[in-house]
Structure formats: structure tokens, C-alpha cells
Amino acid sequence: MANKSAQALIEFINASPTPYKTIDSLKSMLKNAGAKEVKLSEINKDLTTGGLYYTTYGDLCLAAFIKGNDISDGIGIGAAHIDHPVLKLKPHPTKASNGIERLSVEVYGSTINHTWMDRPLKLTGRVSFLTKDGQTTFADIDSGNHTVVIPSAALHVVRDVNDNAKFSIQNELLPFFSLSGKDNDNDFISWLSVKLSEQTGNNVSREDILSFDISLVDAMPAAFSGINDEFISATGLDDLAMTFTLFRGLCETAEKKTVSSSQKPVAAIAFNHEECGSQSITGAKSAFTKAFVSSLCKAACEEVSDALIAETMEKSIIYSCDMAHATHPSYEGKSDSEHKILHGKGLVLKTSHNQSYSTSLTGSSKFIALCKRAAVPYQLYAGHSDTRTGTTIGPMLCADLGTTTVDIGIPMLAMHSAREFCASIDIEIAINFFNAFFTDKKEG
Numbered sequence: 001m002a003n004k005s006a007q008a009l010i011e012f013i014n015a016s017p018t019p020y021k022t023i024d025s026l027k028s029m030l031k032n033a034g035a036k037e038v039k040l041s042e043i044n045k046d047l048t049t050g051g052l053y054y055t056t057y058g059d060l061c062l063a064a065f066i067k068g069n070d071i072s073d074g075i076g077i078g079a080a081h082i083d084h085p086v087l088k089l090k091p092h093p094t095k096a097s098n099g100i101e102r103l104s105v106e107v108y109g110s111t112i113n114h115t116w117m118d119r120p121l122k123l124t125g126r127v128s129f130l131t132k133d134g135q136t137t138f139a140d141i142d143s144g145n146h147t148v149v150i151p152s153a154a155l156h157v158v159r160d161v162n163d164n165a166k167f168s169i170q171n172e173l174l175p176f177f178s179l180s181g182k183d184n185d186n187d188f189i190s191w192l193s194v195k196l197s198e199q200t201g202n203n204v205s206r207e208d209i210l211s212f213d214i215s216l217v218d219a220m221p222a223a224f225s226g227i228n229d230e231f232i233s234a235t236g237l238d239d240l241a242m243t244f245t246l247f248r249g250l251c252e253t254a255e256k257k258t259v260s261s262s263q264k265p266v267a268a269i270a271f272n273h274e275e276c277g278s279q280s281i282t283g284a285k286s287a288f289t290k291a292f293v294s295s296l297c298k299a300a301c302e303e304v305s306d307a308l309i310a311e312t313m314e315k316s317i318i319y320s321c322d323m324a325h326a327t328h329p330s331y332e333g334k335s336d337s338e339h340k341i342l343h344g345k346g347l348v349l350k351t352s353h354n355q356s357y358s359t360s361l362t363g364s365s366k367f368i369a370l371c372k373r374a375a376v377p378y379q380l381y382a383g384h385s386d387t388r389t390g391t392t393i394g395p396m397l398c399a400d401l402g403t404t405t406v407d408i409g410i411p412m413l414a415m416h417s418a419r420e421f422c423a424s425i426d427i428e429i430a431i432n433f434f435n436a437f438f439t440d441k442k443e444g
Contacts (some may be wrong), residue, residue, distance in 0.1 A: 005248070005431055006224070006232060006424035012244045013222040013234050017124045018215055019060050019272050020140060021081040022240065024268060026062050026247055030054050033251035035064060040288075043295035043303075045069075049263055052254035055292070060272040060367065064247060064293050066254050066438070067232030068265030071300045073383035074316030075293060076266040076437060077403075078250070079393060081274035081322070084236040085109030085416045085433040087173070087216040089114060089123075094177060097273035101187060102174035105216065109275030112186075113173060114165045115215075115418040119145035121175055125214035127196060130205050139200045141192070147219045148175035156288065175216060218418050230424055238323040241410050243270050245427060246321050249434025257439065265296040266438045274322070274393055280433045284393035285400065293401060313403045317366060319437065320358060321395030323422075324348035324381055336430065339382045341411045343423035346377030348394075349432050350407040358381075358394030374436030377429060379411070408433075418423040 012029075016022040017100035027037075035052040047053060047067045052062035060082070068075075087105040094101050106388050107113070123143040131137055150173060155161060177188060189206050196204040222234030234240075250268045269292070273283040279285050297312050298304045326343055327335040335341070341348055349367055350357040359367075371378040398405035410430050412422040 003424060003428050005245075005428040008227075008248070009241060009244050009427050010222045010224070010232060010234065013236060013240050016082075016240060017142070017217050017235070018084045018123075018140075019126075020126050020213075021272070022243065023056065023060060023062055026243070027054070029247055030064055033255055035251075035254070040291060040295060041068075043292075043299050047299060050072065050254075050257060052251070053230070057286070057288040058281040061270065061286065061288055063267055063288075064250055065265055065296060066250070066257065066262045066263075066268035067299055068263045068296070069300050070264050070299055071312045072315075073314055074314075074403075075264060075296055077293070077316065077318045078246045078267070078270065078321050078434060078437065079269045079271060079318060079397060080246050081239045081271045081278075081393060082243055083109070083272050083275050084238055084240070085111040087111070087121075087153075087175075089125075089212065089216075093209075093214075095174070096180040097173045099180055101114075101177045101178050101180040103188065103216070105169070105173065105175070106172075107169055108215070110416055112414070112417045113167045113169065115414075116173060117150050117152040119418060120149060120219040121216040122147050122219040122370055123214055123216055125212060127192065127212040128210040129196060130208045130210065131202065138444055139196060141195050141199055141214070141338075141355050143195070148177055148216065150175050167171070181332040184193055190199050196275055216404070220419070225421070232422050232424055232427075233399045233419055235419055237410075237412055237422055238415050239274065239321070240420060241427065242321040242323060242430070245410070245430035246270075246434055247321075249431050250438055252431070252435055253438040265300055267292075267296065268434075271393060278396060285396055286404075289397070289400065310402060313401050316401075316403045317363070318394075318397050318401070318403050318405040320392050320397060320405055322392040322394075322407065322409050323415060323420075324350055325411045325415060326411035326422075328413055334384060334387070336382055336384050340381060341379050341381050341436050343411055344380050344425045345411075347371070347426075347430055348379050348409050348411050350379045350381045350389075350409060352383065352389055355395050356391045358392070358398040358405040359407050359408035360404065363404045366404070367408065370436055370440055371433065372431065373440065376433045376436060 016025045090104045218235040225231040225233045270282045273280040327340045394407040410426045
């Protein structure tokens with residue numbers, strides 16, 4: 001049952017263990033589709049109508065678009081995020097006790113803590129350091145075959161571990177890095193300087209290292225699961241699966257699209273920091289978002305005013321693309337029995353009258369009508385009324401831009417685990433939806 005799209009997602013995830021690498025993967029995808037990189041200030045009428053372009057902002061935000069020349073029906077935008085819950089090293093990265101050097105971490109986002117225990121983890125991220133001529137530079141590092149583990153306590157030691165799986169992140173969720181020694185040959189900073197030297201070709205000393213953003217992620221690669229490869233098991237499906245399908249849909253649209261004399265702009269945006277609130281230079285609440293949509297308007301019209309941009313955004317539509325909760329067969333009582341979400345049965349429209357999700361009457365109508373026209377299967381999600389749902393970037397984009405915004409996602413299980421789970425066929429379904437969205441003449 002595995003398909004080419006699911007295989008491509010697995011390859012994308014394996015190449016994208018950090019947001020830094022995800023941006024690199026998106027750039028490669030876009031360049032392979034013929035996209036050209038431009039600065040935000042270069043998005044103007046001189047660009048080719050129907051051409052595929054992309055721009056980056058603050059290293060960890062990327063927006064790609066097909067240039068349009070008509071905003072009378074608004075702009076079509078899909079937005080996803082590239083971060084996912086992980087363990088991150090603190091600035092002073094280690095603590096030693098009982099002859100063991102352990103890594104000092106904090107949880108980024110909201111994790112299922114016990115899933116990080118007894119699992120091989122690799123270190124990966126970006127480091128800044130001084131070159132021999134005193135310049136600051138950055139490099140990505142990966143521990144490769146070297147892994148670390150957080151050993152759990154034996155049942156004989158913690159008798160209620162199966163009844164009360166709670167952990168002190170400060171004291172117990174600490175990966176074992178090495179046997180500590182008096183000469184410090186095995187300490188983390190020494191290891192990091194050696195790794196940087198090996199992977200950059202520079203001779204980087206301990207003193208040259210300035211700062212780092214290093215995560216611990218599951219060392220096992222993403223892979224198919226199930227007797228017929230029906231499922232995908234991977235780190236970061238939330239939200240790399242939506243990021244991949246969104247941008248894949250835009251690239252396929254650009255490759256197949258016939259340029260018309262009247263074409264509205266369409267775009268895909270990848271934000272960072274959704275898992276911790278989006279309030280950052282590369283998050284959905286950054287200044288980039290409004291600047292980008294304003295640039296798309298200005299690239300389509302001779303004269304653009306703030307009022308015209310506001311009117312355009314009111315006629316536009318944004319799809320907030322974030323993974324959705326499938327109904328777990330072992331915990332069916334945790335879901336609304338009238339809103340079961342099943343693997344392989346279509347993209348999920350997420351609703352919440354309390355605006356945890358941004359979907360409105362107008363937005364749901366547009367989504368369902370488009371799915372019917374494009375023969376894309378869909379499902380309707382509402383949370384169990386006795387529990388709170390999660391939230392997405394949808395409500396903030398809706399409020400900040402004044403745009404009809406619809407929350408959609410691929411159904412999944414084990415959300416925020418060290419390793420997550422979805423159906424292979426749902427990847428192709430999502431790509432088909434985005435192909436329809438970016439080409440549909442009635443949308444907007």
C-alpha cells in the first residue's frame with residue numbers, strides 16, 4: 001500500500017532532523033521544481049507571472065509562491081510549521097555524578113516524556129564558532145553513529161513506574177553522554193570541537209565555540225510500518241508531514257500550471273516555533289507574515305494602499321496545515337463517537353467553536369466544496385466535549401491578517417511522542433488536496 005509520495009516524505013524527514021535542515025530540504029525541493037530565490041524586497045511586478053519563487057526570513061522561516069497578477073479574488077495561502085517537540089541542550093550542557101557525564105536538557109514544546117527513555121538518541125543542530133581569522137560562522141553537526149540513551153529505572157527500584165509515569169526533567173530525563181574522567185577528554189565541549197573539526201574541515205578548538213542550538217532526536221530513521229507498509233513511523237510527523245505535502249503540492253502546481261492572463265498569487269509558508277507559541281522572529285506572529293502578503297499584493301498591482309491590502313486579505317483564504325488526532329482504537333472513549341477520525345479516509349477539517357481552531361462557517365464551506373470538486377476525501381473533527389483540544393497557528397493568522405482561515409490536517413497517532421504514526425495513503429491524499437487548492441479557479 002506504500003506509495004511514492006509516502007516514500008518521498010520518509011526521505012524528507014530523514015534529511016530534516018532539525019528546523020535548519022528542514023529549510024535546506026525545502027530549498028532543494030523548490031530548486032528542483034525550478035524555483036528562484038529572491039529577497040523579500042525583490043517581490044515585485046518585475047517577477048514573471050506564473051513563476052515559482054521563494055524567500056527566507058531569519059534562517060528558519062521560508063515562504064514560496066507562484067507570482068500572480070490579479071488579486072481581485074484574494075490570495076491563496078497554506079501555512080505549516082517546521083518545529084516539533086524535542087529535548088534541547090542547555091548552555092551549560094552537562095552535569096557529572098557517579099562517574100557519568102549526563103547531558104543537561106530542557107524540553108522544547110510538549111513531549112510525551114516516557115517515550116524518550118531507553119531509546120537511542122542522536123545529537124544534531126547548529127553551532128557558531130570563530131574561524132582562525134576571527135570571523136563568526138555557523139555549521140550544522142550530527143553525531144552520526146554515536147548515540148546517547150536515557151536509561152530508565154528498574155521496576156525493582158521504582159515500583160509504581162507503570163502506574164505513575166512522571167519524570168523530573170531536571171534530574172531524570174538526562175541522556176548518558178560518557179564516563180567522566182579527570183582529563184576531560186570525554187566531556188561534551190571537547191567532543192563538539194572534534195566533531196566540528198571533522199565536519200567542517202576547520203581546526204576548531206574548545207575556545208573557538210561561541211554558542212549552539214543542539215537537539216536530541218530519535219536516532220532511528222523514519223520507516224514504513226504494517227504488514228503492507230500501510231503506516232509511517234517517524235520523528236516529527238507533526239508537522240513535517242504537512243510541511244512536505246503543502247510544498248510538494250505547490251511545486252507540482254508550478255511544474256504543471258498553464259499561465260493565464262488573470263492569475264491570483266498562491267503561496268506556502270513554513271514557520272518555526274509553533275510548539276512554543278509562535279512569538280519569535282521566525283514564528284507565525286512575526287513581522288514577516290504581513291510584510292510577505294503585502295509584497296504579494298504589490299507584485300500584482302500597479303498601486304497598492306493599506307486599504308486595498310486589507311480588502312484583499314478579507315477575500316483571501318489561508319489553510320492552517322497541522323496534523324490532526326486520529327481516533328485511537330485503544331482509547332475510543334477519549335474521542336467524540338460521532339466524529340471518529342480514521343486513517344486513510346481523508347484529510348481532516350478541524351473545528352472548535354471556542355476558536356482553538358480557526359475554522360468558520362465560511363471556511364468549512366470553502367474546504368468541503370473544494371474537496372467535492374476535486375474528489376478529495378475528507379473527515380470532520382470535533383473534540384470530546386469533556387477535554388480541551390490543542391491549537392494551531394490558524395487563530396493567530398486569522399486575527400492578524402483578517403483572513404478566512406481553515407484548520408486542516410492529516411490524521412495521526414502518538415502526537416508529540418519521540419516517534420509518531422500515520423497512514424501512508426494519507427500523504428498522497430493531502431498532496432492531491434493542495435494541488436486542487438493552488439489551481440482551483442473557484443477558490444478564494
